[in-house]
């Protein structure tokens with residue numbers, strides 16, 4: 366089977382909510398020499414994008430999405446330790462990662478956290494549904510380190526909280542102590558500019574590249 370066919374198999378396992386098949390296809394891709402990042406970006410994430418589009422078109426419903434999310438998790442259980450082993454760089458900084466308050470979508474957040482960790486960042490993962498008070502508190506606690514805030518929001522409602530994050534950091538006199546990268550489907554360049562954050566990124570590999578760049 367060609368590499369593209371193996372990536373398509375990963376994509377289809379996500380789309381078809383095939384949890385066991387997704388784990389098996391992930392192992393098959395690795396055995397064929399496909400890297401963990403390529404498996405995520407070229408196969409699994411492509412599948413999640415299709416799932417998202419079908420949900421938006423009301424062709425599938427929440428139970429199906431949850432099964433696709435489980436298939437994704439099964440693949441990530443295999444890939445995460447490999448990404449940790451492939452870790453490059455040290456001491457590039459500390460990344461505080463989280464999903465904004467009101468939002469429990471954690472697939473992209475976990476991919477981004479994993480990829481930043483694999484690129485040498487020390488990760489403080491606050492998890493999902495995180496209120497701004499906790500975020501600001503964590504920045505204050507880690508003040509003095511090379512620090513980047515990496516927030517995800519998948520909903521237009523939770524995305525609004527990102528604006529308050531920046532405002533609260535300013536009010537507490539902490540804005541200049543931390544770089545801020547926000548991402549997730551609704552986050553755009555114009556939003557980043559409007560709220561005074563530093564950057565956004567399209568996907569997990571891009572997030573690692575952008576984070577390294579703005580931490581220079």
Ligand code: HCB
Nearest residue numbers: 417468469470471472473517520521546547548549568569
């Ligand atoms: Co959910 N959901 N959902 N959902 N969901 C979305 C997000 C909608 C857009 C679907 C839609 O209606 N069109 C929608 C939000 C609409 C809006 O805000 N306008 C929505 C809704 C409404 C809801 C519920 C309210 C549904 C309900 O209960 N009625 C509910 C919300 C619960 C809550 O959060 N309070 C809900 C629930 C669910 C689940 C549980 C079924 C499931 C989540 C499972 C989980 O995460 N453990 C789910 C899913 C999977 C989705 C879709 C289909 C896919 C999201 C996903 O995982 N994408 C999504 C549709 C969509 O996004 N188009 C839909 C794949 C990952 C890999 O991509 O974008 O998350 P990503 O992350 C990328 C990228 O953005 C970037 O890198 C990542 C990796 O490549 N990135 C960053 C992410 N964070 C970054 C941070 C940075 O600094 C930089 C880059």
